[in-house]
Amino acid sequence: MTNTKCQFVVNHEPQETRVAVLEDGILQELHIQRADAVGLVGNVYRATVMRILPGLEAAFVDFGEPKNGFLGLADIDAPLLMNKANSGKEDQPPTIKNLLHEGQNIIVQVIKDAVDAKGARVTMKVSIASRYLVFMPAGNAVKVSHLIKSRDERKRLKTQLRCMFEEFNRAAKPHQGTFILRSDAADIDMQSLKIDLQFLLDTWSSVLLAKGQSKSPGCIYIDLPVTQRLIRDIAPRQLNEVIVDDQQIYDDLYHFWSHYYGEESLALTCVSHAPNIFNGYGIDDEIHRALFRRLDLDDGGYVIFDEAEAMTTIDINTGSHVGQHDLEKTVFQTNLKSISVITQQIRLRNLSGIIIIDFIDMQNQHHRQQILSSLKKMMENDPVNATISHFTELGLIQIRRKRSYNSLRQILMTDCSTCQGSGVLKSLDTVMLEMWRELSGAAKAYESSHLQLRASSEMIDFVKASKVSISKTLERQFNCTIEIVDEPSFVREKFDIVSI
Incomplete structure (x- = not known):
């Protein structure tokens, strides 16, 4: 995010807080926290193992929420538990059955919010972050962020932190754990580092105390509110300005900043009388645009985003951009122009898991390499871990992006009650033929002289405009009267047949 102006714009309403992250004036991220659906990621819980699933090498745990959490083998603090469970059989590969048992009380942290019917994903590898450090109670090591390049600085930080940790352990109850020095x-x-270390050790002591006092599964540590968490997770040197429209949020952020960052300056502004702070920055329009399946490019091309449960596919098309004389150049230019839109929308829509990008086919290998390099360069500003593949044999690029929070679509949208989320409806011809079959079957079954067809206004208009009259044909065939009734509340695919 070097040389990039970063702004937070915070909109608060009684039931919702929205934080927009702008980079050079362009909306890149939107974080939403609702009063009736507060995210759980980062919170720590006392949990009870409810069910072991050997076939999946996983377990379901009750952590005090309506849906049990999913704990996979990779998220178990295996070295710590193996000492208890294996009794000297360290050479055996760990399995879920010899690490956990039903009824066991453990500490877990939510790493992925619940989605639809799936419960939250949890881990026993708990981590708590402060400004300069990340503390993990498992292990006993000091690590340094790869973003700190200087060998001398890395050595200085590791040496000083080890000395401080040993000093704390001599003065108080000994702790163990792993520390990661953040880039800041x-x-x-x-x-300053000593203050951070003391804060993390005190926080973890309070977590252990809360676990001991708790008699049932439930939350024992709550992560920071969305506004403070975002400031903590971004290097303050990269944050230029925070604008809020609520006095209480302003006061909380002011005290939070003063406590954590002391004398460092931050342009923190409250505009509590603004009618709609997001409109002033064009944010609401960008949010609305991010819910579209199709986004048009300036040159006439367009990008299609299809978000499904298993993966998200992104398809680039030339559209009306026909170029001049060189097809390969036209394709390359469209692909290149799409990258800024794709990378922005991945962050804004919070697309995660497997993402497949289908660029327009390019024969020139140099063009392919330029597209891949440009994509990787544009993804560098994404704070979420992502792995980008090379072009596959089919000309696709695969991205695996860490999934933590729900996507923008999952937060703001719900499946259509008519199409059940498929995005398509039966055609008018298909529904009319279904009516024909149902009416024919009803005439035979009821042996009635009077049938009533209730359907939507759209379908009735289509049936009346059809060259073949359903009602007249069936009336002649079965010697009955068919009455058509308009039901304005019916959707296209819904109709009823009643014997009168």
């Missing part, structure tokens, strides 16, 4: 710790003075 570069060139930091040791007093």
Whole structure:
């Protein structure tokens, strides 16, 4: 995010807080926290193992929420439990059955919110972050962010932190754990690092105390509110301005900033009298646009986003961009122009899991390499971990992006009650033929002289305009009267047949 102006714009209403992240004035991320659907990611819970699933090498745990959490083998603090479970059989590969048992009380942290019918995903590898450090109670090591390049600085930080940790352990109850020095710790003075270390150890002590006092599954540590969490997770040196429209949010952020970042300056502004702070920055329009399946490019091309449960596919098309004389150049230009839109929308829509990008076919290998390099370069600003593949044999690029929070579509949208989320409806011809078959079957079954067909206004208009009259044909065939009744509340595919 070097040389990029970063702004947070915070809109607060009684039931919802929205935080827009703008980079150079362009909306890149939207974080939403609703009063009746607060995200659980980052919270720590006392949990009870409810069911072991050996076939999946996983377990379901009750952590105090309506749906049990899913705990996979990879998310179990295996080294710690193996000492208890294996009794000297360390050479055996760990399995879910010899690490956990039903009824066991454990500490877990939510790493992925519940989605639809799936419960939250949890981990026993708990981590708690502060400004300069990340603390994980498992293990016993000091690590440094790869973003700190200087060998001397890495050595200085590791040495000083180890000394501080040993000093704390001599003065108080010994702790164990792993510390990761974040990128913002570069060139930091040791007093500030000591304050961070004390905060994390005190926080973890309070978590253990809450677990001991808790008699049933439930939350024992709540992560920061969305506004404060975002400030914590982005290096303050990269944050230029925060604008809020609520006085209480302003006061909370001011005290949070003063406590964590002391004398460092931040342009924090409250515009509580603004009618709609998002409109002033064009944010609501961008949110609306991010819900479209199709986004048009300036040159006439367009991009299609299809978000499904298994993966998201992104398809680029030339559209009306026909270029001049060189097809390969036209295709390359359209693909290149689409990258800024794709990378922005991946972050804004919070697309995660497997993402497949189907660029327009290019024969020129140099063009392919340029597209891949440009995509990787544009994805560097994404704070979410993502792995980008090379072009496959089919000309596709695969991205695996870490999934934590629900996507924008999952938060703001719900499946259509008519199409049940498929995005398509039966054609008018198909529904009319279904009516024909149902009416024919009803005339035979009821042996009635009077049938009533109730259907939507759209279908009745279509039936009346049809060259073949359903009612007259069936009336002659079965010697009955068919009455057609308009039901304005019916959708296209819904109709009823009643014997009068």
